[in-house]
Amino acid sequence: MQIQFSVKTTTFLIIFYFLHAAAIAGIPVKLQCEYLTCPLGIDNPIPRLSWQISDSVQNAAQSAWQILIDTDSATVTNGEGRIWNSGKVSSGKSRIAYDGSELQPFTTYYWTVKYWDQNKRSSSYAPVSRFETGMMTPSNWQGNWISDGNPIDYRPAPYFRKSISIKKKIKSARAYTAVAGLYELYVNGVKIGDHILNPMFTRFDRRTLYTTLDITPQLKEGENALGLTLGNGWYNLQSKAVWFFEKAPWRSRPKFCMDVRITYEDGTSEIILTDQSWKTTESPIVFNSIYSGEYFDAGKEIAGWCFPDFNDSSWKSATLTGAPSQNIVSQQLHPIRVTEELSPVSVKKIDSKTYVYSFARNIAGITRLQVHGEAGIQITLKHGEKLYESGLVDFETISKRLLPGPNDPPDPFGTDVYTLKGIGTETFSPHFNYKGFQYVEVRTSVPMELDKTSLTALVVHSDVPKIGDVRSSNSLINKLFEATNNSYLNNLYGYPTDCPHREKNGWTGDAHIAIETALYSYDGITIYEKWLNDHLDEQLPNGTLPNIIPSAGWGYHWANGSDWVSSIAIIPWQIYQFYGDKSLLEHTYAGIKKYVDLLERKSKDGLIDWALGDWSPIRTKSNTEYISSLYFYQDAKILAEAAMLFHNGSDNAYYLKLAEKIKSAINNKFLNKETGIYAGGSQTELSAALFFRIVPEEFKGKVADKLVKKIHENNDHIDIGLLGAKTLFNALSENGQADLAFKLLAQDTHPSFGYYIASGATTLYEGWNPDKNKIPSLNHIMFGECAAWLYKAILGIFPDPAEPGFRNILLKPNFITALDWAEGYHDSPFGRISVSWKRENRRINYKVVIPPNSTATIILPAPKENPVLESGKPVKDNKSIRILSKSQESVAYHLLSGSYSFQWQ
Numbered sequence: 001m002q003i004q005f006s007v008k009t010t011t012f013l014i015i016f017y018f019l020h021a022a023a024i025a026g027i028p029v030k031l032q033c034e035y036l037t038c039p040l041g042i043d044n045p046i047p048r049l050s051w052q053i054s055d056s057v058q059n060a061a062q063s064a065w066q067i068l069i070d071t072d073s074a075t076v077t078n079g080e081g082r083i084w085n086s087g088k089v090s091s092g093k094s095r096i097a098y099d100g101s102e103l104q105p106f107t108t109y110y111w112t113v114k115y116w117d118q119n120k121r122s123s124s125y126a127p128v129s130r131f132e133t134g135m136m137t138p139s140n141w142q143g144n145w146i147s148d149g150n151p152i153d154y155r156p157a158p159y160f161r162k163s164i165s166i167k168k169k170i171k172s173a174r175a176y177t178a179v180a181g182l183y184e185l186y187v188n189g190v191k192i193g194d195h196i197l198n199p200m201f202t203r204f205d206r207r208t209l210y211t212t213l214d215i216t217p218q219l220k221e222g223e224n225a226l227g228l229t230l231g232n233g234w235y236n237l238q239s240k241a242v243w244f245f246e247k248a249p250w251r252s253r254p255k256f257c258m259d260v261r262i263t264y265e266d267g268t269s270e271i272i273l274t275d276q277s278w279k280t281t282e283s284p285i286v287f288n289s290i291y292s293g294e295y296f297d298a299g300k301e302i303a304g305w306c307f308p309d310f311n312d313s314s315w316k317s318a319t320l321t322g323a324p325s326q327n328i329v330s331q332q333l334h335p336i337r338v339t340e341e342l343s344p345v346s347v348k349k350i351d352s353k354t355y356v357y358s359f360a361r362n363i364a365g366i367t368r369l370q371v372h373g374e375a376g377i378q379i380t381l382k383h384g385e386k387l388y389e390s391g392l393v394d395f396e397t398i399s400k401r402l403l404p405g406p407n408d409p410p411d412p413f414g415t416d417v418y419t420l421k422g423i424g425t426e427t428f429s430p431h432f433n434y435k436g437f438q439y440v441e442v443r444t445s446v447p448m449e450l451d452k453t454s455l456t457a458l459v460v461h462s463d464v465p466k467i468g469d470v471r472s473s474n475s476l477i478n479k480l481f482e483a484t485n486n487s488y489l490n491n492l493y494g495y496p497t498d499c500p501h502r503e504k505n506g507w508t509g510d511a512h513i514a515i516e517t518a519l520y521s522y523d524g525i526t527i528y529e530k531w532l533n534d535h536l537d538e539q540l541p542n543g544t545l546p547n548i549i550p551s552a553g554w555g556y557h558w559a560n561g562s563d564w565v566s567s568i569a570i571i572p573w574q575i576y577q578f579y580g581d582k583s584l585l586e587h588t589y590a591g592i593k594k595y596v597d598l599l600e601r602k603s604k605d606g607l608i609d610w611a612l613g614d615w616s617p618i619r620t621k622s623n624t625e626y627i628s629s630l631y632f633y634q635d636a637k638i639l640a641e642a643a644m645l646f647h648n649g650s651d652n653a654y655y656l657k658l659a660e661k662i663k664s665a666i667n668n669k670f671l672n673k674e675t676g677i678y679a680g681g682s683q684t685e686l687s688a689a690l691f692f693r694i695v696p697e698e699f700k701g702k703v704a705d706k707l708v709k710k711i712h713e714n715n716d717h718i719d720i721g722l723l724g725a726k727t728l729f730n731a732l733s734e735n736g737q738a739d740l741a742f743k744l745l746a747q748d749t750h751p752s753f754g755y756y757i758a759s760g761a762t763t764l765y766e767g768w769n770p771d772k773n774k775i776p777s778l779n780h781i782m783f784g785e786c787a788a789w790l791y792k793a794i795l796g797i798f799p800d801p802a803e804p805g806f807r808n809i810l811l812k813p814n815f816i817t818a819l820d821w822a823e824g825y826h827d828s829p830f831g832r833i834s835v836s837w838k839r840e841n842r843r844i845n846y847k848v849v850i851p852p853n854s855t856a857t858i859i860l861p862a863p864k865e866n867p868v869l870e871s872g873k874p875v876k877d878n879k880s881i882r883i884l885s886k887s888q889e890s891v892a893y894h895l896l897s898g899s900y901s902f903q904w905q
Contacts, residue, residue, distance in 0.1 A: 025117035026055030026852070027124050028094075033111075033131035034332055035525050041134030041176065041212025043330040045103055048583070050095035051113050051126065052831050053852045058898035059880055060852035064090045064116040068125070069100055073110040076128050083109060088116070092807075092853060095581065095829065105136040106174070106261055134176060134212050134330045141178075141328070143273035147255040148280040149319030152236055154253070157285035157432070160228045160318060161306055162278045166221050168264040173219050175226075176261065178210035180324040181254030182231035182290075182432045186306040187218035189225075195335040196460065197434065200494030200530060201234045203550045204324045205250035206537040209331040210257075219262070226272070227306025230254040231288050231432025234550070235324070239291040239411050240403045243505060248552035255321050257328075279315035285431060290504065292402070292411050294430035298421035299375055333462070333526035336493055338365070340459040344452050348391055352447035356391050357455050361762035362438040362779050364490035364500035365460035367416075368429045369442075370453065375422025378445040381455075383414035383437035385501055385778040393441040397776045398502040413502055434460050436490065436501030436779045438762075462492040467827035468521040470790040473820040477746055477790070479757045484787035485521055487764040488514065491781050492524070495531045495550070499766065499777035505548040506531065507782070509564035509615070513726045514781045515571050516788035519578040520797075520826055528571055529584050535568050536591050543591075543598030561610035561624075562631035563723065568595050569635045573642070579829055580805015585642050593651070596639050599632045600658065606665030608632050614684045616782075617721035618751045618768045622688075623679040626670050627723060630692050633662040663694050671695075676702030683710055684724030687731035704735040711740065717751055718744050725783040733793040738814035741793065745786060746818065753786055794822045795835040800857065805829050811858040813837060815844055830854040846902040848895075856895040862888060863904040871901050 028051040033039055035050070053062050066088050068081030075082060084100020094115075103109070109132070112125045135141060148158035175185060175192070179199055185192045192213050199209035232238060236254055237245040245251075260272035284300040287293075304310045344357040362385055369381065384393035395413055404411055414435040418428045440455060470481050491497040496511040496518070497504050511531075518524050534549050545565040546555030569592045572585040602608055611628030613621065636659040643651035670679045671689070676699055679685040686707040689695050695703050711717075720728050732741035748758040750770045759772070764784060766777035791797050796813030799806050806828035815837060816822070823836035831851025838845050850856045860868060868891060870878050875893065881900070884892040 025115065025121045025123040026053055026057075026060065028052065028113045028115060028126035029054045031111070031113065031126055031129040033129075035523070036332065036334075038130050039332060040132045040174065040214060041210070041330045042131055042332055043134050043136055045136065046097050046099075047131065048095055048097055048581070049111065049113070050829065052094060052829070053115055053117075053123070055117065055852045057117075059118060059896040061118040061897060062092050062094060062115045062853045063118055063120060064088050065094070065096075065113055066115075067096070067111060067113045069109050069111040071107060071109060073128050073130070076110045076112050079125065081111075094853060103133050103136070105133050105140050108132045132212075135210070135328075138326070138328050141257065141259060142271050143257045143259045144275050145255050145257045145321050145323050146274045146276070146278055146318040147253045147321045148230075149316075150253055152251060152253055153238060155238065155287045156282040157232070157288055158230050158254070158280050159283045159302070159305055160230070160256075160278050160280045161310070161312055161315070162226045162272070163308055163312075164224050164226065164272055166219060166224055166262070168266060168268070169221060170216060170219055171263045171265045173214070173216045173260065173262045175213045175215050176210055176259045177213070177228075177256060178208055178258075178328050179230070179254070179256040180204050180208060180250075180252070181235040181256070182233035183256060184229045184431060185213060185215075186227035186229075187215050187224065188220070189227075189304070189307045190218050192218065194337055196338065197233070197336045197432070197493065199331050200333070201550055202534060203250075203537040204235050206325055206327060207533060208323070208325045208328045210328055211331050215260070223308035225306050225308040225310065226260065228256065228258070229283055229285070229431065230256060231285070233290050233432060237290060238287075239289040240405065240408065241291060242401050242403060243503065243548070243552070243554045245552045250324060250552075252324070255324070257323070274318070276317045276320060278318040279312045280318050281315045288430070288432040289411065290433055291502075292413050292433075293415040293417070293435070294433045295417040296428055296430070297419040298426055298428070299419055301421060331530075333494065333530050334464045334524075335462070336460060337463040338458045338460055339463055342457040342459065344455060344457070347450070347452050350391060353444045354392075355442045355450050356387070356393070357440040357442065359438050359457045361486065362436070362490070363457060363459050363486075364434055364436050364779065365458045366430050366434055367440055368427060368456045368458055369418060370425060370427050370455075371420070371448070371450070372425045373420050373422065373448055374446075375420055377420045377448070379418045379420070380443045381416040381418070382412070382441040382443070383435040383501075384439055384441070385437060386773050387439055393439050394773065397774065401502050429458065434493070434500060436499060436777075461489045462494055462524075462527055464492065464522040464524045464527065466521065467523045468791065468825060470787070470795060470822070470824035472790075472794065472822040474746060474818070476748060476754050476757055480745070480753055481787050481790055483757060483761055483763050484517060484781075484784045486762055487779055487781045487784060488518055488521070490763065490779050492527065494527065495534065496527070496781070498782065499780050501777065501779065506534070506550060507548055507564075508545070508567035509547070509612070509722065510780070510782040512567040512570040513722060514784035514788075515574045516792075517781075517784045517786075519574060520788050520791045523827070525575055525579055525581070528575055532568070532572060532584055532588050536588065539568075539591050539594065543594035545595065559612050561612065562599055562608060562628045562635065563611040563613065565595070566631045566635050568592055569638045573638045577799040577801065577804045578806070580803075580807055582645055586646060589642055589646065592635070592639050592642065596635050596655065596658075599635065603632065606661045607669065614682070614721035614723045616767050617684070617724070618719050620680070620682040620684075620719050622682050622684045622721070622723070623670070626666065626679040626685060627688070629662060629666050630688055630694070633659055633666065633694065634692060636662060666694055667696065671699065673699065676706045678703065681706065681710060682724075683707065683714070683719050683728055684721060686710060687727040688723060690731035690735055691727035700735070704731075704737070707731065708737060708740065711744065716740070716743055717747060717749070719751070722782050726785045729786065729789045729793070733789070733814055738793050739817050741789070742816045742818055745789070753783070791824065791826060794819070795824045797826050797833055797835060806833065806854060809833055809850060809854055809856040811835070811848060811856050813846065813860070815839075815861070828854065843903050843905050847900065849899045850895055850897045852897045854897055857884065857892060858895055859890050859892045860902065860904070862886070862890050868902055868904040872903070
């Protein structure tokens with residue numbers, strides 16, 4: 001059949017289309033609940049709902065919104081919401097707190113949103129999204145906590161199983177599983193989900209996480225079997241090391257509690273719960289340690305152990321046990337997954353039983369071994385970051401951290417042992433461990449032929465969405481940016497860690513130094529909200545925090561001064577700046593206050609000496625009293641500003657006064673007004689004064705000049721430690737020295753970041769020794785501020801403290817002389833901020849895209865000759881731009897949303 005239109009009909013349709021398009025705005029996109037897409041098992045009774053508007057029209061903005069929520073998707077599709085119909089709400093906000101009827105547990109809610117634009121035109125409703133509640137309250141748990149009843153030092157990991165019979169058609173089924181340790185769930189022989197190392201590490205005796213998995217596709221009418229494997233994780237760490245987790249107060253045999261809720265198509269429901277009817281036995285995982293490795297004896301595999309027809313009469317009944325804590329809450333964060341597979345770039349055969357596999361970059365994760373051979377052959381896989389000259393894996397700098405007793409079996413870092421069962425091609429990957437490595441030494445108990453296909457590296461980390469990137473004409477800087485992001489992801493496992501090959505500890509100082517790098521490049525709010533709960537769980541009544549979080553008790557009495565555990569204030573504040581969401585800041589407010597009050601009690605005349613200082617410096621040490629007092633000042637200032645947000649006038653006044661007292665004390669003691677030098681005049685000490693903004697206005701120029709002089713005296717190379725890595729580059733670019741900062745960053749001779757990159761590094765290192773084999777970790781994030789600096793100094797993207805969450809964007813680019821071009825983006829809560837600039841024909845072309853519903857304040861260098869043009873025309877001809885200010889140095893403009901192209905000489 002052919003359809004023919006007359007010219008008149010076609011003209012009518014075209015006119016109708018454009019009239020219709022003109023009457024309707026764009027459409028809401030990226031609907032999320034609690035910063036997740038269609039989450040299962042949320043416990044928050046007032047969840048946060050968010051969206052973005054999709055509208056390419058210049059100056060696009062939201063003037064109002066309307067949300068519909070119902071338990072029936074068809075009702076929402078038809079434009080109704082019985083659970084919540086917000087009505088039209090005049091507001092530009094695109095993240096709101098739920099305000100409908102009380103949410104019920106174990107319920108799926110469907111929702112949509114529409115908005116009205118700047119011209120009062122209504123959009124269409126967004127495609128229907130959903131979220132699902134979980135337990136909501138601990139009283140809804142039905143299951144019992146069970147374990148295998150073995151002692152804590154018993155090495156084999158347990159299997160658990162239960163057969164169930166289903167006689168009706170299933171509509172949906174969810175497995176709610178709270179675990180002390182780690183677990184994998186199987187239904188009828190199928191592993192559920194692609195998450196690994198679940199649940200995340202917490203202070204187990206104060207907070208226990210449960211996960212929600214959809215098992216509807218795997219269950220069927222008739223006979224079914226549930227199977228579960230438990231790993232030790234951090235709950236029962238059997239390896240002995242200098243951080244003493246083997247002495248954790250919570251330590252016990254791994255245990256779990258599960259409710260499987262089945263809803264049938266006839267509207268009835270059933271709960272399958274954990275009790276003594278579950279059966280348990282040893283699994284072929286004969287040893288597992290989150291520190292060191294996993295040993296798997298395939299000869300002990302039990303065929304069909306989690307299938308319905310398996311005979312478990314020889315298995316013993318599960319043992320009832322107590323809950324690890326009374327605070328059992330839903331795990332709502334981006335899960336840990338395998339995100340990439342890497343084939344080896346080379347395989348070196350050392351001898352008939354030894355091979356060394358090399359991979360393209362240093363990673364965190366596991367390996368997948370595929371071999372065939374006779375039963376009983378043992379294969380040992382030793383993962384590491386370095387090689388001896390012999391070509392074998394080098395553990396020398398980290399092995400001293402493990403402290404096995406004289407009667408303990410061997411337990412080296414990064415080592416898996418697989419014993420073959422001798423049937424066909426066998427595949428092994430560890431279940432409850434991860435390592436940091438670039439090389440794998442494979443040893444076989446008898447001569448075997450292995451090749452590149454025998455071993456694959458699996459990259460593993462918290463699978464946070466990527467939301468930013470920076471590229472430039474300098475390839476070394478591009479590699480440095482990638483190395484920094486690699487290091488960040490390699491150290492993200494439900495909490496930020498320090499290194500994946502040995503400690504795996506949540507060092508607070510490392511994390512807050514790198515927080516902006518984290519938030520520019522990755523959507524990690526769910527990880528940090530979880531980790532700040534860990535902070536509150538660890539905080540003592542007097543305000544003290546440990547330097548690693550979670551902790552089993554280590555770190556409360558050393559290196560937990562203000563420079564390290566200011567993470568409790570800095571990270572919530574930065575989350576507020578990047579997301580415009582004050583929930584975390586409000587949640588941690590009392591904890592921040594307790595900590596600042598602790599610092600005040602420890603201080604004397606406004607100063608405090610409680611810090612590691614500029615940790616791991618290249619050469620010059622910095623004054624610890626000066627450093628700790630700077631962080632004391634920053635914490636007091638954050639607390640004062642938070643108090644203002646929460647309308648606490650008395651706290652605001654008190655902590656503002658305290659901050660001023662600290663600032664004055666620092667300047668009175670450490671500023672030499674004659675010379676412009678702070679403390680000992682190191683690069684870190686001078687840059688920190690500028691970065692923390694404590695320098696009196698009349699001395700800023702003198703202090704900045706002294707910093708530049710100090711750098712030149714060091715042959716234009718860095719001489720910093722951990723704190724200086726945060727302060728130096730920012731202080732320079734904020735004080736007219738962006739070119740010098742870039743030169744320092746791009747140096748390829750030692751000491752510098754570029755030296756390691758030029759030498760082949762794919763991650764950041766823990767120290768500055770020119771011999772990398774003497775550095776304890778080659779995969780560390782503590783010097784990771786450099787990637788955030790590229791967003792700030794080169795692209796010029798900043799959140800505006802006056803309108804946080806990039807509601808208004810600050811754009812302050814530096815057109816680095818040594819670069820021909822730079823480009824990048826950051827996906828803000830309102831959409832993508834895109835920036836690029838390029839030198840062409842003695843002119844600079846600068847392009848920027850401001851997402852819908854945002855505005856921007858852009859500060860550009862004042863033109864030397866011709867005026868700044870936008871799209872080839874004077875700025876005054878563009879109604880989306882207005883000039884805010886002019887000076888000899890710069891011009892400031894206010895931009896509405898849209899795309900812009902500036903040119904000037």
